[in-house]
Amino acid sequence: MALCWISVTPSNPHHNSIIIQNLSTTPSSPPPHKRKPAQITTSVSTFASSSNPFTESERYPVVMSKRLVNFSIVGAVLSRFLIFSKALASQLLELQQYTDPKEGFTIFIPSSWIKVEKAGATVLFEDTNKKSNNVGVVVNPTRISSLGEYGTPQFVADKLIQAERRKESTKEAEVIAFSERSGHGGLQVYEFEYKVDSTRGGLKRVFSAAFVASKKLYLLNIAHSDGLDDPLDMERRMFLEQILHSFDAVPAT
Structure with missing residues (x-):
């Protein structure tokens, strides 16, 4: 207006x-x-x-x-x-905690999004109004003990973008930001932000996080539409960043 x-x-x-x-x-x-x-x-x-x-x-x-x-x-x-x-x-963007004790991670997810099954994903939640908006976690075994052994945040960000560009549906992919934070018990966590333009879902903003714990590689992907007809506003961005920062390992019992 x-x-x-x-x-x-x-x-x-x-x-x-x-x-x-x-x-x-x-x-x-x-x-x-x-x-x-x-x-x-x-x-x-x-x-x-x-x-x-x-x-x-x-x-x-x-x-x-x-x-x-x-x-x-x-x-x-x-x-x-x-x-x-x-x-x-605030009602539509309410968050709730999701914990997977078997795989050993925890994360906040939108309370209105639904859990769906998808090959290759440990867990995936989708927006009921727009399925291209989703939060997914993949857990795979690894030989390294920390991300630092694999490379710097910039190195890992480059690997993520290369993987995106190899997809047939990807038209363009660009890194926006990368950083490092500490998780539970000083756990090394890398965070990334990049945008992808593809034939599947159009222009998307992706927030990603990764860490290694108990010889497992944990990778979080938060995808949200960011096209001209539905740009990512500041309030929704802050909401997605809350999800990003909540991704952590479950303390060992």
Whole structure:
């Protein structure tokens, strides 16, 4: 919704006062048909100069009051709409914790998304309204004990992009950011953000995380549409980042 602010500037008050002054300095005995306009002009001049203590913008109290009332109504409506939108968004973007004790990982997932079966995925959750929006985790055995043995975050990010580009459906793939954080017990966790344009689902934003624990490689992929018709807004981005940062190993019992 676009709001247009219209500013109305009153005419030059000095020019008006000169005109009023000229009209008020009429001969003392004008013809009868000119007396009435002269008296009216004098009363207006007196009101403008002495009886009205307001500023120039306040010499139009009726117009200004109507305009203020209109703006206050619009502001109240917008305020209610924004409050309602945030409340609705918070309900739709509610998170709940998902833990897989067998594979040994935990993560937050959207409460409204459903769990589906897919070959190659340890677990996968899909948006009920748009299946291309999903959160998936893959767990595979590995010989290394930490990601540091495999390479730096940038090195792993390059490997991820190369894997994406090898897919037949991929038209373009680009790394946006990569970083490292500590998980439970100082666990080394790499995080990545990249975008992919493919013939399957169009332009997508992907948030990914990886760590190694107990000789297993854990890989998280969060895919979300980011096309011109459905761009990723800031609130949804923060929501997806919460999921990304929640990915961690389950403490050993």
